Amino acid sequence: MNWTAAAQSRLKEVPFFVRPAVRKRIESMASAAGRNEIDESFYEEAKAQFGQS
Numbered sequence: 001m002n003w004t005a006a007a008q009s010r011l012k013e014v015p016f017f018v019r020p021a022v023r024k025r026i027e028s029m030a031s032a033a034g035r036n037e038i039d040e041s042f043y044e045e046a047k048a049q050f051g052q053s
Contacts, residue, residue, distance in 0.1 A: 001027045001030060001031070001036065001037075001038060002036060002037040002038070003037070003038045004037065004039045004040065006039065006040040007038045007039055007040050007042070007043045010040060010043050010044075011023060011043070025046070025050075026038060026042075026043065026046045029046050029049070030046075
């Protein structure tokens with residue numbers, strides 16, 4: 001799964017101990033949506049679905 005630099009930067013704001021799980025969950029959501037790249041807007045959509053706006 002490809003991540004844009006902006007999305008990767010946002011992911012780095014997540015605490016390191018949960019980052020792998022968050023990354024995997026966002027990638028699963030992107031795959032289910034038929035995406036092959038995660039950009040900042042998709043990252044924000046996924047984060048909102050987690051209930052963390």
